[in-house]
Amino acid sequence: MKKRSDLTAPILSAIFMGLGQIIVLKQYIKGILLALIEVLVLLNTGTIAKAIEGLITLGEPKPHLPVAQRDNSTFMMLDGLIAVVVVIIVAIIYLYNILDARKTAKIYLKTGILPSRKNGLSAIGEKAFAYFALSPAFVMLAFFVVIPLVFAILIAFTNYSAPNHIPPNNTIDWVGFETFRxxxxxxxxxxxxxxxxxxxxxxxxxxxxxxxxxxxxxxxxxxxxxxxxxxxxxxxxxxxxxxxxxxxxxxxxxxxxxxxxxxxxxxxxxxxxxxxxxxxxxxxxxxxxxxxxxxxxxxxxxxxxxxxxxxxxxxxxxxxxxxxxxxxxxxxxxxxxxxxxxxxxxxxxxxxxxxxxxxxxxxxxxxxxxxxxxxxxxxxxxxxxxxxxxxxxxxxxxxxxxxxxxxxxxxxxxxxxxxxxxxxxxxxxxxxxxxxxxxxxxx
Amino acid sequence: MKKALTVVRYFFVYLMLIILSFIVLYPIAFTISGAFNKGKSLFQMNVLPIPSNPTTEHFTELFTKTNYLNWYKNSFIIAVCNMLMTTVLVMITAYIFSRYRFALKKPMLMSFLILQMFPSTIGMIAIYVILNRFGLTDNLFGLILVYTAGNIPYNTWLLKGYFDTIPKSIDEAAKVDGAGNLTTFFRIILPNTLPMVAFLAVTSFTQPWMDFILPRFILRSDKNKTLAVGLFEMINGRSNDNFTQFAAGALLIAVPFVILFVINQKYLVRIMSAGAVKE
CATH class of the missing domain: 1.10.3720.10 (MetI-like)
Structure with missing residues (x-):
């Protein structure tokens, strides 16, 4: 174990989230949580990709279908945005996961002590509690403050307007700087x-x-x-x-x-x-x-x-x-x-x-x-x-x-x-x- | 000579104060007299704010012929829920930011500061789409969620600043004595910051009463209208033929607000000057 360089853990974590924490650093709870996040994301890859694709195409006009079954561009845009936000959050967690593995591995190499499990647990508990308690506020902020702001900016680059481009009857399209012009x-x-x-x-x-x-x-x-x-x-x-x-x-x-x-x-x-x-x-x-x-x-x-x-x-x-x-x-x-x-x-x-x-x-x-x-x-x-x-x-x-x-x-x-x-x-x-x-x- | 000058000066100061008082009081008196004036139109009103043939029929009509009570109820529900949700959420968030150490704390606080600069009206189209996606348009709860979310960034900063003024050594001492996080919060932090928490509760209660754009945009049906929207529709473009009823409706909202403000005058002065740069 001691001969391994301090890069083993971060590399393992880069391959699969939490792997370095579990195998090298024996931080089981943290590692399993991180791995679970990656599993969840991998399972939903299809949904995420589809939502992002919807954000790009904004749907096809299907005038032969009843209104309820047509592509709703604004909903597709919203779903796509939510997917992008999820991807960004996962990316941040992924980066954190690598950096954390590197930091802990360095300490381990220097001192030769694995992060004490008891200490680790209570520290994780404190941090987990903080994130847990902040999550309602953050979810609300994301949905009603951050996403609306981004959405508003994006709409300026579409043709979303009465009378011809109002979902769900019609779709809307990206038009670049046309509205500005x-x-x-x-x-x-x-x-x-x-x-x-x-x-x-x-x-x-x-x-x-x-x-x-x-x-x-x-x-x-x-x-x-x-x-x-x-x-x-x-x-x-x-x-x-x-x-x-x-x-x-x-x-x-x-x-x-x-x-x-x-x-x-x-x-x-x-x-x-x-x-x-x-x-x-x-x-x-x-x-x-x-x-x-x-x-x-x-x-x-x-x-x-x-x-x-x-x-x-x-x-x-x-x-x-x-x-x-x-x-x-x-x-x-x-x-x-x-x-x-x-x-x-x-x-x-x-x-x-x-x-x-x-x-x-x-x-x-x-x-x-x-x-x-x-x-x-x-x-x-x-x-x-x-x-x-x-x-x-x-x-x-x-x-x-x-x-x-x-x-x-x-x-x-x-x-x-x-x-x-x-x-x-x-x-x-x-x-x-x-x-x-x-x-x-x-x- | 100098004394005479002082007398003249104070004469003018008093004269000015009296004229200004008249300018401040006249519109208020005119509306009050309108609420009790017989007839419906502005044209029938006296120029001097004295009602001719005083009557209370506009108040009874307000309750029997319009949805006024229903609007009042809706606004009240929104105000109470907004107060409870804002106060609880902001208290938790501010406490965590004040007392815990965790990754990304600084960027999170920074983003709060930046977010509180945007008026929520910029994103109103998107807010509508989002609520529509979750089936929350034309729903009081949807509006409450939007208000509460908008209140988080600024008020978290405000309250965090107050929580920070309580020395951490006090809660460390409490923890040594075996108090948990919750006990520390309710026994030590909360009692010491109660005035500020109360201020937060009052402002989030008064905030939705006269907000117009969001309820107008989100709540489409008549049964979900708020006071602001209802009153707007009562008077907009019809100021000549519906004035007295509007005046009665306005009076019933304004009176509780005026009482609240006048009683808390001294307190207000202190809170408002809190934002100034200290010497």
Whole structure:
């Protein structure tokens, strides 16, 4: 035994999983488990190969068969993906199996002691328990987070769309970059795309900064000790945060109704509308709060401010109350005015501390579906991009929603999703790099 | 002179606070008065939020003529199941990551961090296909599975961070005294992190109430509708002729939320500033 080089075990394990562990290293339980996995995989080779083949072909159209018996391309794609994931996991286990055999064999050669069976067992028990306890979470993540993401990317390269390519009636096919090419060359899509992407960015930037500074302003105003009943005001200002956002947005859509809404009527009764009609700014007896492209955008930002400032107000109140007070006392002794205190101490400190939250809020607003959809529905439309279903106030996410649910153009929706991801990823990565665990390298 | 200036300044501060309070309160008051206003249309409402001919008929109609109660029930079931499953799964996962050593732990944690950056809407077509494959479309349980899975990455990080703050020496001591893994978890880890676990439970309970895209996409039949979808259909495109009933329905959702938030104000302030960079 001793003369064998430390390569025997890993080579045996490479030939058949677990073999090295069983024969050379006497790790029976581990070896048998590994061997069992290989047996299972070998027994199912046919199924796996067929699923992967399905992923490549996506099925043949069989119009003569009843619908239930035709090839369902989306299911084939899904099964194929699951098979690929299984293959990858098995490959990782296979690699682990070889590396583990090599490591244990090295230790054995150096010390001449086989891994004690008792120790080995309890260590295996600990590890096995860890994997066992993690498995429900991992299975769920695989099915509802990881596979959907990959699936979404793949759909962008197919013709999965209404009316001619919707399983189970018809099959879908791989079309490469055709959908991308189409969206770039058709004017209604390329224009809709450019406008939506720019507006998404502007919307995220403006809605985050207005809420941030609005919230900061109120937090600081209410922390002034000379303000009486600050608590009452603060409770009032929390209300927009407490009411579910969707309800508030519907409420505002109603308030801003251009004809019957109470705000329009108040303007009318005050004579503002007739005055605006005289000066020629308004043509009709209505105010197009949500039906004029520019005014609708302004209203979106303002309503979002109404909904969003309490979050930053609460957050900054929390940070301010836990800030060290000695700097402020020192500044006071040095004769700094209130404004100087704010400019040189409070503001830089707050900016530094809230930067990650600001970025987080920015990337949240990029994907803020409710804030746009429930107030304007993406409307008003314009003449060219109406054929691509993108309204003037649509953001990427609401556009994607319309393409998916209303139009069933899944391939185009996936292209939008892909680009959306490319836009959001840098911010997400920046935030990731900022996290404490990443910086300290501990995880 | 200086004193006069201060008085003027505070006058303006108060004036601004009062105007802002009005802007915050007006839409809320208008909706409340709408819920009690006679008639159906927006046109019949007073501009000032005072109901004319107050009535509670919209509430009775909500319960007798619409499926409101059924929507409420569905949303409640989803919320409770999501809370239980998320809390249990995340607690287990976070505990394992915090206390056990095993191969591939680091790559797993990294992938969690990356996964929590993607909004689940990107994969919604695939989620539909997957649920369809397992016969779980138009099924509350399917939606709950999707919510719970989406909650795992971020919340595992959150809770793992909290579990890490409890020194490992304490559970080693407990193990020396003969406590098993389960006892250590329930007697030592859980009591010490209860506030954070409670926060997780509350957020996963409130999360599904007003979520719209996924239920709209997954739950197709009328009997499985959630509150968000039901309310949307009640008001979308019909704001003029169905306003008062919507207002009544909205009020019944908003009231519990407002009470919950106002009571927990102080707690909220602390949790929210937790994400800031420490000095």
């Amino acid at each position: 189409e969206m770039l060359s058709l004017k209604q899509y390329s224009q809709g795309f450019a406008r939506t992407a720019i507006w998404t960015f502007v919307w995220a930037l403006l809605s985050t900064t207005t809420c941030y500074f609005g919230g900061m302003f109120l937090a600081l105003a209410l922390l002034d000790k000379k303000i009486k009943i600050a608590g009452v005001f603060r409770t009032i200002f929390i209300l927009p945060y407490a009411i579910p956002g969707m309800i508030s947005l519907f409420m505002w859509a109603i308030l801003l109704n251009g004809q019957f809404g109470p705000i329009t009527r108040a303007f009318r009764e005050l004579g503002i509308i007739s005055w605006l009609q005289k000066t020629g700014i308004l043509q009709k007896d209505i105010i197009p709060w949500l039906s004029d492209p520019l005014l609708a955008k302004i209203m979106l930002i303002l309503v979002n401010l109404w909904l969003g400032f309490p979050y930053f107000m609460l957050m900054i109140t929390g940070i301010m109350t836990s800030m060290r007070q000695d700097i402020f006392e020192a500044a006071l002794i040095d004769g700094a005015s209130k404004f100087q205190q704010f400019k040189y101490i409070t503001f830089p400190l707050l900016m530094y501390q809230t930067m990650p939250l600001f970025i987080m809020s920015f990337s949240y607003n990029m994907n803020n579906f409710a804030g746009v959809y429930f107030l304007t529905n993406g409307n008003p439309p314009d003449t060219i991009t109406t054929q691509s279903f993108a309204g003037t106030t649509d953001t990427l996410i609401t556009w994607m929603y319309k393409l998916t649910l209303d139009q069933r153009l899944y391939n185009k929706a996936s292209v939008v999703a892909l680009i959306m991801f490319l836009v959001v990823a840098p911010f997400a990565l920046y935030n990731f790099a900022q996290t404490k665990s990443f910086k300290e390298g501990e995880l």
